[in-house]
Amino acid sequence: MTSNADDLRDLNFHESYHIAPARKQLQAGNLQWDVMNNLNFVLVKVPNDHRALELLVQWARAGGKDKKYPSPGCYLTWAAQFAPSDPIVWNYGGYYFYQKNDRKRAEQWWTNALEYDPSNADVHYNLGLLYLEQGRYADSQRHAETAYSAGYPLPGLRDKLRKAGHWTDPQPAR
DSSP: OOOHHHHHHHHHHHIIIIIHHHHHHHHTTOOSHHHHHHHHHHHHHOTTOHHHHHHHHHHHHTTOOOTTSOOHHHHHHHHHHHSTTOHHHHHHHHHHHHHTTOHHHHHHHHHHHHHHOTTOHHHHHHHHHHHHHTTOHHHHHHHHHHHHHTTOOOOHHHHHHHHTTOOOOOOOOO
């Protein structure tokens, strides 16, 4: 059994020797094997490490591919199996599948995220965009209202709904 000090030491180690170098390489546009080597090291030990999963999705979005390692979808599935009640894992998975143009899986992952964190503004915003794209305007507005009432800062979803003629300002609470 590890102590909290051991856990903190491991997190600091992962950040210093694997997450930070991977982040730096991605920011420099490097999509080579060493990015995945660092991410793989962390994700094998802690499958739901939020920092590594975020970088994994960014790497995939930028076009990173490496046949030596499982696909990002495999890492995300493993993370969801390892920590099934972690809404951040489900949100990253939704975003990843959305970027891969797999709208059905994106919706499933974001719906799972809301099961564990029903007030997650990011997930509501993303689902709102997905439903807007599908022409499901009432669903889109419902998720947009929830996202904005939770303080979501970007006006894009509201603006797109307005442009499509499907935004009505929420009624003030009495």
